[in-house]
Amino acid sequence: xxxxxxxxxxxxxxxxxxxxxxxxxxxxxTWCSVDLRDGNQALVNPMSVEKKTKMFKLLVxxxxxxxxxxxxxxxQPDFDFTRKLIDDDLIPHDVTVQVLTQARKELIxxxxxxxxxxxxxxxxxxxxxxxxxxxxxxxxxxxxILDIAKNGAKWVREASMKFxxxxxxxxxxxxxxxxxELNHAVTVCDAVVSEWKPEQGQKVIINLPATVEMSTxxxxxxxxxxxxxxxxxxxxxxxxxxxxxxxxxxxxAAELGVLAGADRIEGTLLGNGERTGNMDIVTMAxxxxxxxxxxxxxxxxxxxxxxxxxxxxxxxxxxxxxWAGELVYTAFSGSHQDAIRKSMQYHxxxxxxxxxxxxxxxxxxxxxxxxxxxxxINSQSGKGxxxxxxxxxxxxxxxKWLHVSLAKVIQRAAEETxxxxxxxxxxxLYEEYFIKVKQQWLLTxxxxxxxxxxxxxxxxxxxxxxxxxxxxxxxALIQGLNxxxxxxIEITQFDQHAIESGxxxxxxxxxxxxxxGQHYSAVAIAEDTIxxxxxxxxTAFSRSFPERHRGAA
Ligand code: KIV
Ligand code: ZN
Numbered sequence: 001x002x003x004x005x006x007x008x009x010x011x012x013x014x015x016x017x018x019x020x021x022x023x024x025x026x027x028x029x030t031w032c033s034v035d036l037r038d039g040n041q042a043l044v045n046p047m048s049v050e051k052k053t054k055m056f057k058l059l060v061x062x063x064x065x066x067x068x069x070x071x072x073x074x075x076q077p078d079f080d081f082t083r084k085l086i087d088d089d090l091i092p093h094d095v096t097v098q099v100l101t102q103a104r105k106e107l108i109x110x111x112x113x114x115x116x117x118x119x120x121x122x123x124x125x126x127x128x129x130x131x132x133x134x135x136x137x138x139x140x141x142x143x144x145i146l147d148i149a150k151n152g153a154k155w156v157r158e159a160s161m162k163f164x165x166x167x168x169x170x171x172x173x174x175x176x177x178x179x180x181e182l183n184h185a186v187t188v189c190d191a192v193v194s195e196w197k198p199e200q201g202q203k204v205i206i207n208l209p210a211t212v213e214m215s216t217x218x219x220x221x222x223x224x225x226x227x228x229x230x231x232x233x234x235x236x237x238x239x240x241x242x243x244x245x246x247x248x249x250x251x252x253a254a255e256l257g258v259l260a261g262a263d264r265i266e267g268t269l270l271g272n273g274e275r276t277g278n279m280d281i282v283t284m285a286x287x288x289x290x291x292x293x294x295x296x297x298x299x300x301x302x303x304x305x306x307x308x309x310x311x312x313x314x315x316x317x318x319x320x321x322x323w324a325g326e327l328v329y330t331a332f333s334g335s336h337q338d339a340i341r342k343s344m345q346y347h348x349x350x351x352x353x354x355x356x357x358x359x360x361x362x363x364x365x366x367x368x369x370x371x372x373x374x375x376x377i378n379s380q381s382g383k384g385x386x387x388x389x390x391x392x393x394x395x396x397x398x399x400k401w402l403h404v405s406l407a408k409v410i411q412r413a414a415e416e417t418x419x420x421x422x423x424x425x426x427x428x429l430y431e432e433y434f435i436k437v438k439q440q441w442l443l444t445x446x447x448x449x450x451x452x453x454x455x456x457x458x459x460x461x462x463x464x465x466x467x468x469x470x471x472x473x474x475x476a477l478i479q480g481l482n483x484x485x486x487x488x489i490e491i492t493q494f495d496q497h498a499i500e501s502g503x504x505x506x507x508x509x510x511x512x513x514x515x516x517g518q519h520y521s522a523v524a525i526a527e528d529t530i531x532x533x534x535x536x537x538x539t540a541f542s543r544s545f546p547e548r549h550r551g552a553a
Pocket of ligand 2: 038209211242244274278
């Protein structure tokens with residue numbers, strides 16, 4: 001059955017002198033949310049009036065000025081919801097509600113009935129115009145389609161005259177526009193528009209739906225530019241787009257459609273809608289935002305938006321959903337983590353005004369997401385990420401050479417569990433392997449006597465006095481250990497610095513020893529530098545015993 005020859009390529013638009021590819025988007029289009037109509041129609045459980053009210057309030061809060069609230073002539077809950085918004089005075093003065101109707105007189109009359117008392121409303125008329133719908137579904141000619149549209153437009157205008165207290169805006173959609181011959185779409189829309197008389201001041205919106213997304217977005221943009229160039233009254237009309245996501249390009253199509261001349265965009269929050277969904281307004285608006293363009297919508301609390309949308313639609317947002325998904329500000333790969341850390345540091349140190357951080361197209365904090373989510377550790381992470389987690393969450397700074405052995409320990413744990421390793425687990429493993437090593441000797445006290453360039457040392461290890469000498473305390477201890485255990489210990493790496501611990505300052509020593517050629521590292525924190533250094537030697541040496549932990553050097 002999997003046979004591509006069943007399908008044919010979408011025809012290109014003859015438009016050699018297209019201008020849209022050289023244009024740029026410099027401002028946000030007018031947005032119209034269709035969450036409460038198109039989005040709602042596509043739900044297993046359509047929203048109750050309560051849920052619709054919740055969604056409506058969110059849309060208003062986000063800054064939508066045009067909201068399609070339903071299809072009142074086709075659904076009693078939509079009729080009731082429309083009435084509720086008007087009767088309870090829930091529509092802010094700067095927000096215009098929109099309702100959908102088919103081109104049938106009784107449905108148009110019922111639509112106006114639902115809107116009695118509204119200050120302003122968009123009546124959205126549609127009928128299907130594509131060749132497939134004409135020939136296979138309605139079995140009527142192009143002229144038949146034209147008549148349906150013209151009659152619908154006439155009934156919409158006539159019915160509006162019965163309610164002069166409301167400011168009426170008319171909208172027409174040639175449904176299945178993408179499958180309609182362009183000249184036919186222009187003819188139908190011209191006829192509808194001329195019925196509505198925009199030249200006499202009537203506000204008209206022509207909404208061009210990619211009811212089914214059928215081509216690459218560049219062809220859609222060509223369709224829009226062609227349509228805009230050929231439409232009569234172009235300057236008196238608002239051109240709106242309503243893209244669906246069948247090919248996964250609804251946002252791209254809308255963006256290119258704006259370049260091609262559209263003024264207004266219909267879509268839903270996070271893309272709910274028929275089949276693969278409507279165009280996602282969050283994605284398109286955030287795309288603008290990340291280019292320094294004010295989207296005129298406030299997505300500063302994406303967490304709350306997701307909560308309301310998930311509650312109203314009963315559909316979970318995918319973890320990789322652009323801008324909003326749970327994982328989109330998370331880097332799993334070590335090289336990404338390292339780059340993010342360096343880039344963020346650079347950003348802070350240089351007080352950068354324009355955000356330009358590796359792998360993060362926006363600052364997640366702008367939309368109420370946090371840096372804690374930026375780095376997670378799993379078996380694919382590199383050493384930089386692990387060190388970043390310790391530094392970020394526990395203020396532990398380790399020298400670079402120690403990152404390698406730490407990362408090995410964490411990577412092994414991740415491989416064994418096959419899971420992501422939480423920040424708390426990383427910390428626990430770090431302590432277990434590098435600080436609180438089993439079989440450990442603890443330095444309880446020490447005395448040093450300096451004679452010329454020589455030190456006589458007495459270390460109390462687990463309460464037992466051990467005497468040794470050398471050119472410094474560490475050399476003395478190592479000589480003592482070498483002699484006592486008949487082995488060869490060498491310090492291959494050492495790093496020491498002061499750390500803040502409440503009001504006091506302590507010393508942190510990090511060491512790597514070669515014990516009979518094998519490398520072992522450890523970290524110790526103590527009241528003073530000598531105690532920290534001596535303890536780090538004891539801890540690293542402890543790790544060289546057979547009972548010591550498996551694990552990284
Ligand atoms: O997708 C579509 O064509 C529609 C119209 C009714 C605008 O939702
Ligand atoms: Zn639609």
